[in-house]
Amino acid sequence: MKKLFYILALFIGFCSSVYAQKAKLSKEEFRNIQEKFITEKANLTTKEAKQFFPLYFELQDRKTALNKEAWKKIRKGKKENVSESEYGQLIEDVIETRIQIDKLDLEYVRKYKKILSAKKRDYTKKSKIIWAVFLLEIKMSRLI
Numbered sequence: 001m002k003k004l005f006y007i008l009a010l011f012i013g014f015c016s017s018v019y020a021q022k023a024k025l026s027k028e029e030f031r032n033i034q035e036k037f038i039t040e041k042a043n044l045t046t047k048e049a050k051q052f053f054p055l056y057f058e059l060q061d062r063k064t065a066l067n068k069e070a071w072k073k074i075r076k077g078k079k080e081n082v083s084e085s086e087y088g089q090l091i092e093d094v095i096e097t098r099i100q101i102d103k104l105d106l107e108y109v110r111k112y113k114k115i116l117s118a119k120k121r122d123y124t125k126k127s128k129i130i131w132a133v134f135l136l137e138i139k140m141s142r143l144i
Helices: 002-022 027-042 046-077 084-113 118-143
Strands: none
8 A cells, every 4th residue: 555655646746747847837837726626626725725735835845855866866776887785775765765755744744634624634635646647637638
C-alpha cells in the first residue's frame, strides 16, 4: 500500500508538471486551477480553502525539492563509474528522502487537523487522486 502511495505521489507530481508545461500555464495559474478543482471536489468552504491551500502548496514545494534531490541521486547511480559503496550510499539516501517525505506528510496532516474535519481531509486526499486522473485524461486525449 505504501509503495502504491509513493508511486501515486510521484505520478501526481509528474502529471502536474506535464500538464502545466503542455498548457503553458504559470505555476500560479496551474495552482489556481488545482485549488478550484480540489475545493469543489472536497466541498471546502472559502475559509477552509484559504487556510488549507497555503499549507498544501507549501508541502508540495518541500516535497518537490526533496524529490528533485532524490532523482539527482538516482541519475547519479545510473552512471557506470559509481563504486559499490557510493551506490549503496545513494540507495540509503533515496530511502532517507522517502522517510523525510513521510515525516513531512505526517507534520502537515497534523496541521490540516486544525483546519479540516477528518472527512474533509479524506475528501481532499481523494480529490488529489481524481486530479491526477483528470490530468492523465487530458494528456492522453492530446496523444490521440
